[in-house]
Amino acid sequence: QVQLVESGGGLVKPGGSLRLSCAASGFTFSDYYMSWIRQAPGKGLEWVSYISSSGSTIYYADSVKGRFTISRDNAKNSLYLQMNSLRAEDTAVYYCARSVSSGYSDYWGQGTLVTVSS
Amino acid sequence: SYVLTQPPSVSVAPGQTARITCGGNNIGSKSVHWYQQKPGQAPVLVVYDDSDRPSGIPERFSGSNSGNTATLTISRVEAGDEADYYCQVWDSSSDHQVFGGGTKLTVL
Numbered sequence: 001q002v003q004l005v006e007s008g009g010g011l012v013k014p015g016g017s018l019r020l021s022c023a024a025s026g027f028t029f030s031d032y033y034m035s036w037i038r039q040a041p042g043k044g045l046e047w048v049s050y051i052s053s054s055g056s057t058i059y060y061a062d063s064v065k066g067r068f069t070i071s072r073d074n075a076k077n078s079l080y081l082q083m084n085s086l087r088a089e090d091t092a093v094y095y096c097a098r099s100v101s102s103g104y105s106d107y108w109g110q111g112t113l114v115t116v117s118s
Numbered sequence: 119s120y121v122l123t124q125p126p127s128v129s130v131a132p133g134q135t136a137r138i139t140c141g142g143n144n145i146g147s148k149s150v151h152w153y154q155q156k157p158g159q160a161p162v163l164v165v166y167d168d169s170d171r172p173s174g175i176p177e178r179f180s181g182s183n184s185g186n187t188a189t190l191t192i193s194r195v196e197a198g199d200e201a202d203y204y205c206q207v208w209d210s211s212s213d214h215q216v217f218g219g220g221t222k223l224t225v226l
Contacts, residue, residue, distance in 0.1 A: 035215065045153070045161065045204050047215035059213045062119075095160060102167060103208025103215060104151035108160040 002026040002107045004096045009112030016086050017117070022079040022096030022109060024070045030054075030074040033099040036081050038092035039111075046092070049081065050099060064090075120209040122218035129224040138193040138221045140205030143186060146203060148207045150188040152181060155220075156201045164203075192223070200225045 008020040036048040049070040050059045051110070058070055067084040079096055093113050097105035123141040130136040140150060150168050153161040153223065163172050165181035178193045192199055205218040 044202075044220040045155075045206075045217040047217060050213075050215060059150050060210075061152060061214065068218075077176075100217075104166045105153075105161075105205065105215075106163050106166070106172060108162070110160050 002098065004098065004107060004109035006094065006096050006109045006112040009065065009094065009114045011087055011115045012097075013118050014087060014116055017082070018086065018114060020081040020083065020094055020112060020114070022098075023085045024077045024079065024096075024098070026103070027098070029072075029077040033101065034072060034079045035097045035099045035105055036070060036079075037095045037097055037108075038090075038114075040092040043092075048094070051079070071088065083114070086114075088116050089114045090114060119212050119214060120206065120207065120216050121169065122205055122216055124203075124205060124218040124221045126219070127222045127224065129226055130179045130192075131194050131226045132195055132197060136195050136199070136223055138190045138192075138203050138205075138223065140188040140190070140218050141186055142188075143147055145186055145188050145207065146184045148183075148209075150181065150183045151206045152179075153204045153206065154199075154201045155204065161204065195223075195225055197225050199223060 003025045005023045035050045051070045067085045071080045093111040095111045096109040098107040099105045152165040154164045155161040168183040169181040202220045
């Protein structure tokens, strides 16, 4: 069965960096687009970034462009999110999700909490 | 950027039909997807491409999309359907995945 397991969240000071990972299993990882989606405490879902199956196409939300970098390693069945220059408003649960070409995410991990606070 | 508008809350009695709307400019020209999220859990896809259901999702969940409004319909509502529901589209003009603000479904 499809499994997505995020890791790497934690407490970081404003201006700091963090790298999130997502380990995928139960499907051919290299065949699928992948996304990061976040949810601030008590708030709705916010799309963060998207990467094509080969990694050749990448998109970012305006709120993170220039600060976050999405990448993947198909040999390791892993997705990453490098987050730099973190701000308090980046505090959220970050979900890794498998995505398809028509733009929806059919499987989600359980999420990892990132807290940006001094 | 493209905006999706959902009512903050919808209430319905058990056994009745719940309709959750998602408004957007000419949304009928886009594929709309719906997610269910229960407290403390990750979202689950319940409808994709306007009206298709993933395997394992009950037939009670259905979707439609036309004009400026997409609708998620939940028939014969059960207590276990109480959750937040989000609509979502891919905005090809900005290459962004866009979510609605979410609707809290309360089963009375």
